Amino acid sequence: MSDWTNIINAATTNDPLSGAINTPIQLSSTFNQKSFDEFGEYDYARSGNPTRDAGEKAIARLEYGHYGYLFSTGMAAISSVLFTLSAGDHIIVSKHVYGGTFRILEDVLPRWGIMHTFVDFSDVATIEAAIIPETKAIYIETPSNPVLNITDIRAVVALAKQYHVCTIADNTFLSPFLQKPLDLGVDIVVHSATKFLAGHSDILAGAVVVNDKKLADQIYFIQNAVGATLGVFDTWLLLRGIKTLGVRMTQSSTSAQKIAAYLDAHPKVLKVLYPGLLSHKGYDIHMSQAKNGGAVLSFDVGSQENARTVVEALDIPVFSVSLGAVETIISYPPKMSHAELDNDALANAGITPGLLRFSVGLEDADDLIADLDTALAQI
Numbered sequence: 001m002s003d004w005t006n007i008i009n010a011a012t013t014n015d016p017l018s019g020a021i022n023t024p025i026q027l028s029s030t031f032n033q034k035s036f037d038e039f040g041e042y043d044y045a046r047s048g049n050p051t052r053d054a055g056e057k058a059i060a061r062l063e064y065g066h067y068g069y070l071f072s073t074g075m076a077a078i079s080s081v082l083f084t085l086s087a088g089d090h091i092i093v094s095k096h097v098y099g100g101t102f103r104i105l106e107d108v109l110p111r112w113g114i115m116h117t118f119v120d121f122s123d124v125a126t127i128e129a130a131i132i133p134e135t136k137a138i139y140i141e142t143p144s145n146p147v148l149n150i151t152d153i154r155a156v157v158a159l160a161k162q163y164h165v166c167t168i169a170d171n172t173f174l175s176p177f178l179q180k181p182l183d184l185g186v187d188i189v190v191h192s193a194t195k196f197l198a199g200h201s202d203i204l205a206g207a208v209v210v211n212d213k214k215l216a217d218q219i220y221f222i223q224n225a226v227g228a229t230l231g232v233f234d235t236w237l238l239l240r241g242i243k244t245l246g247v248r249m250t251q252s253s254t255s256a257q258k259i260a261a262y263l264d265a266h267p268k269v270l271k272v273l274y275p276g277l278l279s280h281k282g283y284d285i286h287m288s289q290a291k292n293g294g295a296v297l298s299f300d301v302g303s304q305e306n307a308r309t310v311v312e313a314l315d316i317p318v319f320s321v322s323l324g325a326v327e328t329i330i331s332y333p334p335k336m337s338h339a340e341l342d343n344d345a346l347a348n349a350g351i352t353p354g355l356l357r358f359s360v361g362l363e364d365a366d367d368l369i370a371d372l373d374t375a376l377a378q379i
Ligand SMILES: *Cc1c(COP(=O)(O)O)cnc(C)c1O
Pocket: 073, 074, 075, 076, 098, 100, 141, 145, 170, 172, 173, 191, 192, 193, 194, 195, 204, 205, 206
């Protein structure tokens, strides 16, 4: 079945009671049991409820996985996966990992004896050198935020298998429509479903998808134990958002490709970071594991002053954090997602003072280019 059909099939239902094609919102924290001896599928909504179940089955299908889990936020999903580790365990993580994931690894898990090493994931030998006997997992994020570095998923999976280590991939930036890490051998896929999956800047949500039953049981145990589950209203909105994932990703990534080419040729733009550009150093690897360059790009206008001028002159995009929505969002990472980093750490992460991140929405690409053209003319 093609991805297009799979998305619609996964996100619609046939309610046995009414025939409703949209999943009913079941607002019930508890469920009546059939008899003293005979219990039904659901007992208490934290452990499971029909609305969340429908959403979990849908996200699993989108990733071509067997088991899906929905959480209240992307960070709840990522934390719950990391909570499957125990004191003494070690995890290797891309140094370009999302800021919230960095914070959990750096400030929370070490208090519980779970250790990590951040390494540059562009070179598999560097990852291998960081493996120690306590290493239990390798954590991939590709393309990375905000510099769009590419990790060779197949190569990391091969390395992990050799050392009997689990692999985790944050697939937020591309969504399962453009990249399916489980198909490439990854064990656990995580998402901030807040972004492309929901797609409308309305809800916060997180997802985890796995194939292995033992891993699934561990994730479910933590989901139920910690309780950071997705509520039924938000699950309904997520399912509604997912229905248009294919058209949104196609439109936004086509526009992003066009905008990246425009910016790449602009004399005021120092560099464009977009894995759909032939000049991107990860282009070949990226294209071997994803459908296209995606809908997010970053570009460098030379200085913080220039970045301010461009942001203030732009008319169409929203100036905010987040990404993956119907509206185009421009962000300034040094003051937003990466505000906690000092100048050295920013430079180390490749976040230059003039770097702007652009998450392309559904507006007309030519309108966005005209807007950028006017703004760039002011610097
Ligand atoms: C936003 C984001 C997260 C965190 O998700 P929340 O829904 O904000 O908790 C994790 N990873 C990536 C790549 C993100 O962009």
